[in-house]
Amino acid sequence: MNHLRPDSLMSGDDEQALQLNNATPCDTSDIENNTGLGDADRVLVAKNGYTPVFRREFGSLATFSFAVSIGGVFSSVATTFVYPLQAGGSAAVVWCWLISGIGCMAIALSVSELVSAYPTCGGLYYTVSQLAAKNHAPILSWLTGWLNILGQLAGVAASEWGAAGLLLAVLSISSDFTYLPSVEHAVATMAGMVVLSGIVNSLSTYWIAKLTSSYVIFHVLVLLSCSIALLTMATTANGNPRHTAKYVFTDIENQSGWPSAWSFMFGFLSVSWTMSDYDATAHIAEEIQNPDIKAPWAISMGMLFTFVAGWLYNIVLCFVMGDITGVDSILASPIQQPVAQIFYNVLGKRGSIVFTTCAFIILKFGNISAMQSTTRTIYALSRDRLLPCSNIWTTILPTTGIPMNAVWLTVVLATAINLIGLGSYPAIAGVFNVCAIALDLSYCIPILCKIYYGRFVRGPWHLGRYSMLINIYACLWTCFVVVIFMMPTNLPVTPETMNYAAVYLIAILMFLMVYWGTHGRKSFSGPPVDRCIS
Template sequence: MATSMLQPMEDEFPVDHDEKVLLSLGYKQEFKREFSLWTSFCVSFAVLGLLPSFASTLYYGMGNAGTAGMVWGWIIAMVFIQCIALSLAELCSSMPTSGGLYYASAVLAPPGWGPVASWVTGWSSWIGQVTGAPSVNYSVAAMILAARSITDSDYVPANYELFLLTTFLMIIQSCISSMPTKWVAVFNSLGSSFNMVAVIIVIVLIPAATKTDPKFTPTYQVWSNIDNGTDYPNGIAILMSFISVMWAMSGFDAPFHLSEECAIADVASPRAIVLTSAIGGIFGWILQVVVAYTVVDIGAVLNSDLGQPWATYLLQVLPMRTALATLALTIIAGFSMGQGCMVAASRVTYAYARDGCFPMSKYWRKVNKYTKTPVNAVWFNCAVGILLCLLIFAGEVAILAIFSVGAIACFIAFTIPISLRVFFVGNRFRRGPWHLGKFGKPIGAAAVAFVVPMVPILCLPSLIGSKLNSSNMNWTCLVYGAPMLFALLWFAIDARKWFKGPRVNAKHAMRGQFIKEQREA
């Protein structure tokens, strides 16, 4: 790679480097650049939210393929997810703009295909981003109510309580996300630091405090026990368990969308992407192993009356007070994660509205003159998220669909520009200062090869035949497919007449030449 991950950047580029790069992409500077490599990493790590992500998706990893699916599934999936992160980091260095994936698809698409490629990428990316905060806050609300159920055996949470608490969390996070960039950066730095500390505490605490006898399940059983909770062969069940990994790791692209607020963005932002994916992958797997070695009864965890598998697992292996303390750590980390999701999603909405992708875009693309942040975009996403939370009243299976939707939507958006870069661009691609060299295409091809078969697999219902009904079907196709179908029909009927993609500067095809000229000057 062209630059070391820890190499100083300030002396490497002129002070106005970022503004010149952004102008070369066709946009003027509107945000204050108050994010650094560290704060960009903090936002993306907060979006990743390893502990709350793991707690929120425990049902999928453990329920589909048991402990073997948890430990093997995370390793296999992370190899390919790291390929995706590396490929996105290379694109980010070449095109450091809030539009991110959407902008890259327009630049890399064959002649005449830029508008439709960016339109599909943009809508898929936005769906993934806008489902992030409601899915996280739904899980956090469920954990809060589960904690009350633990302390009050007579209490049974109602759906309306879950909805109202989720809505309240989203409103609080929207208020924070509407603050000036500097304040948002500080808040997310603190939240991300707490997330990292919480993960380490839980990884150490569970093995040390577990009350079961024996404390740990034998190794051969952990690594070979495929407790298949589906009607499919074991191999398919393991692949279906990847949803927990994909959803948990879908936030590493946040620095791409924050690049217009980051100093030396074409180096700092790609570094933040790779650091987030690598560190998140390692700690996430360790957490998987800890739980796999200590869980006693998978069936009891998945079918508990508490309605929250993570809370049930903690009670199963830890004394009550220790379990409640661990659950409290997860709840606080989950709130920080939801906050990071809200910030990243608002930047995506702003960038797409800037190019007229949404109805009433002129309102959502406004930057508040006091805070210098896209406040309107924040509250637009908040309103959409609250509407999505109405799925709570349709039942647990329906609301859980927003997890698989988030994974599929994000990874489809990741894959479109990567596949264009690998299979269609040829020599037109111009690298930024951070790149993969000759390994760019092979790594990108591996990323595409992973996502393509995973999309249909993650849409499969766990039960088939006569067991399948409306209460246990996989709602992912509907929740993701309906808005995407609307977007495609809108483009075919009307948007193709006026939407020409992002404002790509004609000189962007010479991005590498631009950097060369700047250095020679």
């Protein structure tokens, strides 16, 4: 184990306490002699109380590319476009992205500020321990850590399910729609996708960083080329003229059964799913050079890119999606992929295959990054003894420097989550909704601790005089959108249209509280606080 306990938490025999917490004292010789460790690693030991185990291979480009890959706007829009389209047509697609994007940016900026002050792979779980009062920190860290890791696992499962759907859509288009994917095919393809992400994440940080660096360039080129192709071909191809600006920005077509004003808000779901997992970059902080500057910069700029590019791309899709009956025909697509159907209608068979395949590749890049973030979170929580069988998940493979057991635990759990889809798609959709809810709540807890306890010491990247205002707005927006996430998006509510997210969330919170009472408060004292043992 590489967990270092602070002397402020020690009582009695230090050696016995260290053994109990499976910790080792700090070796400060490298810090004092300025040898062996880089600046970021010396800070990690002296300030945060952890022994460095990862190689810092992520520079500016790789870190920014990692942050952009988490949003994966080109592919994320493809897998979530149905929600605003069904909720309010073109107007919901355009304006919900803009409104919700502002709220998501407030969360991203607030998270960036916290990450700059506390750049560890524990992310905001560790941050809570530094911001909350000593008697509140253990349970708040416990709750934040569990919500975050459960949200990340559900996010990996959801993204791999989406990747499987895009790949099967390519096969369906290639067969001229004679092949239509079943749920069984989706689950089997998803399992293969998860294993592929696990194999890539078994490589060393050096190779993962090299792979990640190329992603953002590919993503931008695909976005630009696809937008240009759609706008050019829509005037002539298959009788699909471009819509007018009035239609794109004002036309409302409510397909949900809810009153239009309420239905319109379901359009917020698309951007909230796309601009999520803000702290993913924080979880690779111990693999980033100068993480107190590069990690928050990448989070904020990566989310800004996703916000702006996603809004413009959605506008392009609305301009080219077909005549006045386009919404109905797109929603009735036999491949259940509205954006892939737009590609087919406008660009024809070959063009749709090319760009749907590109969407699949982009989503796979994002899934690989999401799995890397999740495995580092499992490692971070385990070195502080939060997860069961912690010794197993902190094992670092010497040849690659990767927590290999944590990688394949993620593979197994993500696959197991998606097996729910064999029994009921509404049930698995509820799990995907819980992903965003759990992650957003795990961000709000440290932001609220920053506001309430007043113990925050800002890092080199901060929001200055606007910090408190942005923090408050981020929390208010999260509370609002969590309600939307738990509502069924269609009426009448039936077992097929029910949103089970609320049921899952209540069950998760009850489990965490019971588990805290029976196990957590006895075995978990929280991350290191203030300084390491000398």
